[in-house]
Amino acid sequence: MEIASSPHVASGASVDDIMRNVVYALLPVVVFAVFAFGLSALLVLTTAVLACVGTEYVLNRVAGAPDTLGDWSVVITGLLYGLTLPPGLALWMVAVGGIFGVGVGKFLFGGLGSNAFNPALVGRAFLQAAFPSAMTTWSPAFLADRFAHISSSTLAFPFARPEYDAISAATPLSAMKFRDTGTDPMELMLGLTSGSVGETCAVLILVGGIYLVARNMMNWRITVSILATVATMTLIANTLAPGEYPQPMFMLLSGGLMLGAVFMATDPVASPITDTGCWVYGLLIGGLIVVIRFWGGMAEGVMYAILLANAVSPHIDNLVQPRVYGSRA
Amino acid sequence: MTGIMDTALGAPSFRHGVHPREHKEDTRGLAIRQFPFAPMLIMPLRQHLGAPAVPVVRVGQEVARGETIARPDGFMSVAMHAPASGVVRRIELAPTISGDMVESVFIEPLPADTQEVDDGEPCRLDNATPEQIMTAIQNAGIVGLGGAAFPTHAKLRFPDDKHVDTLIINGVECEPYLTTDHRVMLEQSADVIAGIRYLVKATSAVRTIIAVEANKPDAVTALSAALPDDLPVDVTVLKVKYPQGAEKILIKALLKREVPQGGLPIDVGVICTNVATTAEIGRLLPRGRGIQERVITIAGPGVEKKGNYLIPIGTPVRFALEACGADPDITRVFMGGPMMGPAVSNLDIPVTKGTSGILAFTVHETAAIVERKVYACIHCARCVESCPVFLNPSHLGLLAKNEQYEQMADDHSLYDCFECGACNYVCPSHIPLVQYFRLAKKMVRKLRATH
Numbered sequence: 001m002e003i004a005s006s007p008h009v010a011s012g013a014s015v016d017d018i019m020r021n022v023v024y025a026l027l028p029v030v031v032f033a034v035f036a037f038g039l040s041a042l043l044v045l046t047t048a049v050l051a052c053v054g055t056e057y058v059l060n061r062v063a064g065a066p067d068t069l070g071d072w073s074v075v076i077t078g079l080l081y082g083l084t085l086p087p088g089l090a091l092w093m094v095a096v097g098g099i100f101g102v103g104v105g106k107f108l109f110g111g112l113g114s115n116a117f118n119p120a121l122v123g124r125a126f127l128q129a130a131f132p133s134a135m136t137t138w139s140p141a142f143l144a145d146r147f148a149h150i151s152s153s154t155l156a157f158p159f160a161r162p163e164y165d166a167i168s169a170a171t172p173l174s175a176m177k178f179r180d181t182g183t184d185p186m187e188l189m190l191g192l193t194s195g196s197v198g199e200t201c202a203v204l205i206l207v208g209g210i211y212l213v214a215r216n217m218m219n220w221r222i223t224v225s226i227l228a229t230v231a232t233m234t235l236i237a238n239t240l241a242p243g244e245y246p247q248p249m250f251m252l253l254s255g256g257l258m259l260g261a262v263f264m265a266t267d268p269v270a271s272p273i274t275d276t277g278c279w280v281y282g283l284l285i286g287g288l289i290v291v292i293r294f295w296g297g298m299a300e301g302v303m304y305a306i307l308l309a310n311a312v313s314p315h316i317d318n319l320v321q322p323r324v325y326g327s328r329a
Numbered sequence: 330m331t332g333i334m335d336t337a338l339g340a341p342s343f344r345h346g347v348h349p350r351e352h353k354e355d356t357r358g359l360a361i362r363q364f365p366f367a368p369m370l371i372m373p374l375r376q377h378l379g380a381p382a383v384p385v386v387r388v389g390q391e392v393a394r395g396e397t398i399a400r401p402d403g404f405m406s407v408a409m410h411a412p413a414s415g416v417v418r419r420i421e422l423a424p425t426i427s428g429d430m431v432e433s434v435f436i437e438p439l440p441a442d443t444q445e446v447d448d449g450e451p452c453r454l455d456n457a458t459p460e461q462i463m464t465a466i467q468n469a470g471i472v473g474l475g476g477a478a479f480p481t482h483a484k485l486r487f488p489d490d491k492h493v494d495t496l497i498i499n500g501v502e503c504e505p506y507l508t509t510d511h512r513v514m515l516e517q518s519a520d521v522i523a524g525i526r527y528l529v530k531a532t533s534a535v536r537t538i539i540a541v542e543a544n545k546p547d548a549v550t551a552l553s554a555a556l557p558d559d560l561p562v563d564v565t566v567l568k569v570k571y572p573q574g575a576e577k578i579l580i581k582a583l584l585k586r587e588v589p590q591g592g593l594p595i596d597v598g599v600i601c602t603n604v605a606t607t608a609e610i611g612r613l614l615p616r617g618r619g620i621q622e623r624v625i626t627i628a629g630p631g632v633e634k635k636g637n638y639l640i641p642i643g644t645p646v647r648f649a650l651e652a653c654g655a656d657p658d659i660t661r662v663f664m665g666g667p668m669m670g671p672a673v674s675n676l677d678i679p680v681t682k683g684t685s686g687i688l689a690f691t692v693h694e695t696a697a698i699v700e701r702k703v704y705a706c707i708h709c710a711r712c713v714e715s716c717p718v719f720l721n722p723s724h725l726g727l728l729a730k731n732e733q734y735e736q737m738a739d740d741h742s743l744y745d746c747f748e749c750g751a752c753n754y755v756c757p758s759h760i761p762l763v764q765y766f767r768l769a770k771k772m773v774r775k776l777r778a779t780h
């Protein structure tokens with residue numbers, strides 16, 4: 001007879017199921033990214049995934065640790081990381097950021113479950129610091145020759161300054177911030193604008209999120225809390241000074257907010273565990289995004305907002321533990 | 330099968346908890362049947378919480394079925410009765426489900442005997458005092474049959490400054506596979522009501538609630554039909570959810586009261602007894618008899634003749650399984666339900682008063698669980714959302730992994746965990762949380778003992 005501890009039954013889902021489903025949820029976003037930005041996006045995404053997966057594989061081998069590719073989490077990291085990059089980014093930069101994200105953001109922390117920060121964002125933050133200009137140079141979406149022609153910036157040699165064939169006027173966010181021009185929310189919704197590879201189509205990102213929520217694989221409270229906070233704060237600012245601040249709809253749909261709120265901030269490892277904690281965490285991220293976008297020096301603030309909140313997450317957990325049955329207050 | 334009533338809006342329940350597959354369909358419709366006598370019955374003298382009973386028989390002595398073979402040793406102890414007419418063959422240490430060796434009386438039933446049971450000195454409802462009822466319950470060897478095996482009479486005695494406003498009769502039976510309480514409610518509803526009368530008299534409870542989950546509509550009907558006119562007793566239907574049958578959780582679900590940490594239900598004016606225990610009180614006390622058998626469910630994919638059986642206490646698990654046609658592929662046997670039931674390492678251990686079921690799994694059910702990979706905690710919160718006492722199993726699990734046992738007890742309410750298994754059941758990382766928590770409790774006890 002087997003001597004086993006109770007319980008002797010288990011519910012279905014396991015970590016690899018959950019992670020695999022997140023990958024499924026990202027697929028429509030990935031397909032749209034390639035559709036909008038063509039071969040360059042395909043190459044960026046492929047390089048991102050290969051760099052992340054390869055880094056995890058090699059580091060496990062070197063450390064003599066068991067292989068962890070089977071839990072699928074590094075595939076998510078690779079995809080998410082790739083989706084946040086500008087479409088024309090040089091592939092060698094993509095690879096460097098991916099290696100850094102997984103190596104430093106995940107492996108050094110102790111692997112899946114111990115990564116205090118979202119590894120995809122760690123990779124992106126590294127690139128932002130190392131190559132600020134490349135990270136804010138955007139090629140336009142829906143170029144006519146996007147499936148036939150690979151931007152020369154994409155194929156730039158390592159450590160060489162990339163040359164750009166076509167540079168977009170600006171992303172909707174930078175246009176708003178630095179030129180005071182707005183973008184039609186419908187265009188943002190459908191992803192007809194310029195931006196990072198996978199951040200442009202809000203609708204598909206939401207569809208992926210709804211799929212995960214329906215399968216009980218994502219904490220919707222974080223997403224709702226972020227969106228509600230950003231909308232409310234923007235509405236207040238816009239009501240007080242309509243010329244100076246944008247409409248809430250524009251804020252919600254522009255830049256990396258949707259991808260961040262749905263797929264990045266909800267990384268369970270780096271977010272709080274209690275429901276109350278998740279509301280607080282979302283509030284914090286939403287607040288930081290608005291502050292950075294309105295009053296910071298950058299057009300975008302989602303990445304830093306989430307990374308900062310990642311750092312605070314364990315403290316939120318300590319503060320809002322549920323009240324134990326039968327305990328006082 | 331879940332019916333519309335399972336999700337009945339407005340039906341009381343508690344927050345958190347889980348919905349494991351019920352698997353009750355195989356046995357819920359099967360009437361209670363008498364189980365044959367094993368060639369040797371083993372009666373551990375400690376099969377209840379508290380002090381072991383003291384044997385009053387000698388090796389070689391002939392005993393009649395139902396005769397007292399051991400008397401209670403003090404207040405926290407109950408009597409023991411011969412499960413069959415036969416001969417006492419040995420009194421010696423024998424293994425039990427707890428893992429401990431316990432002094433046990435081995436009785437060999439006499440095959441030629443009629444196995445009739447004689448009535449003893451009855452405890453009559455109309456003229457017995459509360460004190461006499463408690464003594465009668467103790468002498469009948471009655472303990473919580475839901476699994477805890479806490480001496481029932483000890484529950485009924487409480488300090489004078491406390492009083493009972495609600496008596497809860499627990500017919501929830503939320504563990505998968507088990508259908509014993511279900512059948513008892515259906516077939517012995519009159520005994521349940523008779524038992525309630527004794528309990529009300531002993532405790533002066535103001536009202537009584539019989540709690541049943543919505544997956545047993547026929548039991549609800551049977552009990553409702555048996556309700557007395559002269560006593561305030563109600564049947565309350567609860568939503569189906571595990572672990573609603575746990576006393577403290579049930580009290581919260583029904584009355585919205587929380588038993589204080591380290592306290593007892595009586596602290597919030599409640600006494601809670603299992604429905605089968607109540608039926609035994611109602612059946613045994615008027616006849617002056619003791620418990621010598623109980624109803625158990627024998628089921629699981631590894632058993633051919635699944636059913637609800639009235640089985641003599643002391644029947645070895647091996648005999649029980651063989652009599653029911655055990656599959657040769659059985660890999661795991663456990664006593665009670667699959668969520669909390671301890672696994673049996675040795676098939677020679679006996680059924681005791683606290684055994685509500687014997688379930689057998691084959692390699693088909695266990696392989697998936699045994700072979701699955703354990704991942705690191707991904708902080709998914711499923712365990713937190715399932716814990717009925719609102720602990721943070723994820724954090725407790727992390728501390729246990731780091732062997733920070735005392736911190737688990739001091740800062741994270743380790744001792745409020747009653748090992749219901751809900752967190753473990755939902756964990757997608759397959760972390761053996763319950764096993765961790767059991768070990769942690771043991772280590773803390775050890776550490777505190779040496780300090």
Ligand code: SF4
Pocket residue numbers: 715716717718719720722745746747748749750751752753762763766
């Ligand atoms: S086993 Fe303990 S920690 Fe886990 S859900 Fe049950 S009571 Fe909570």
Ligand code: SF4
Pocket residue numbers: 705706707708709710711712713722723726752755756757758759760
């Ligand atoms: S269910 Fe398991 S993986 Fe999820 S938070 Fe709890 S312990 Fe961690």
